[in-house]
Amino acid sequence: MKYGITLVSHVEEIAYGLPKLLKQVAQEVPITFAGGTSDGDVGTSMEKILAAFENNEADEILAFYDLGSSKMNLELASEMTAKKIHLYDTAFIEGAYTAATLLQANVALPEIEKQLEELKIK
Amino acid sequence: MILMELTKELLAEWISRFSEKIQNNKGYLSDLDAAIGDGDHGNNMARGMQAVTESLEKNETADTTQSLKLIAMSLISKVGGASGPLYGTAFLEMAKASNDTKDLGELLQEALSGIKKRGGAQPNDKTMVDVWNKVVSKADDSSLTNADIEAAVESTKDMVAKKGRASYLGERSVGHLDPGAVSSGYLFEALLEAEESL
Numbered sequence: 001m002k003y004g005i006t007l008v009s010h011v012e013e014i015a016y017g018l019p020k021l022l023k024q025v026a027q028e029v030p031i032t033f034a035g036g037t038s039d040g041d042v043g044t045s046m047e048k049i050l051a052a053f054e055n056n057e058a059d060e061i062l063a064f065y066d067l068g069s070s071k072m073n074l075e076l077a078s079e080m081t082a083k084k085i086h087l088y089d090t091a092f093i094e095g096a097y098t099a100a101t102l103l104q105a106n107v108a109l110p111e112i113e114k115q116l117e118e119l120k121i122k
Numbered sequence: 123m124i125l126m127e128l129t130k131e132l133l134a135e136w137i138s139r140f141s142e143k144i145q146n147n148k149g150y151l152s153d154l155d156a157a158i159g160d161g162d163h164g165n166n167m168a169r170g171m172q173a174v175t176e177s178l179e180k181n182e183t184a185d186t187t188q189s190l191k192l193i194a195m196s197l198i199s200k201v202g203g204a205s206g207p208l209y210g211t212a213f214l215e216m217a218k219a220s221n222d223t224k225d226l227g228e229l230l231q232e233a234l235s236g237i238k239k240r241g242g243a244q245p246n247d248k249t250m251v252d253v254w255n256k257v258v259s260k261a262d263d264s265s266l267t268n269a270d271i272e273a274a275v276e277s278t279k280d281m282v283a284k285k286g287r288a289s290y291l292g293e294r295s296v297g298h299l300d301p302g303a304v305s306s307g308y309l310f311e312a313l314l315e316a317e318e319s320l
Binding site for chain 2: 037039042076
């Protein structure tokens, strides 16, 4: 599949748990995640996010995050990967769920983005 | 007073003094953060500056640009909270600009632009930008004093937070100093001290 999803949370368990929900509706969409700091504490790690991008089978990635500093580390990681990263300021779970569902249904990216626009909260 | 060019010697002295202030005030910074944020600013910065110190010791032969980059990468990888990418971006932007100029005023201007772009904060949002903005405006005519820094830090007390974790508190954030502004205050006090010591 051309597009993949990367999930970034401050908490390792949140990042680890969300793919389980998405996989229910999007078995074939490549999903990778990064949660917590490099020490496993609450926070985010630019290196973990970069690894999640690199380990994703897709070359173009839709990225979703929870709170403020995840976005900053996401942007830093986006600048360091050769992959094309689309970053969305949507509600974390609802945004990722919507994207996963629509990607699985082969909906075009502009259409997906139109739906994501309504979920923008930050 | 910021007149100097950023030599490797000044940078080393600056960072060493900043690190000392962070380690000494780790508890205070986390207490400030506990009031309006997630309570980890002191520990995060202490962990980051520890990594910075180790990285600079390991790479003794690095020049000014390389040292700035090492500082940036250590902060980005080790701090964890929002201050990691923000302080990291500041030093990364200084590293990039240092190929063309070593003028501290110009380098700090680049750092401030990077922080604003990365975090999206503007003056009066109750963030580190309130301190950086003041410092950069004073750096142009080399008139920065400790009193200016202190006043900029104190000014965040009456502001309503519009960025970061404190923004979820809205009006309730009034009456508290912004922890990122306080640590930025240490950064510039350390710079003034370093300049005087050399």
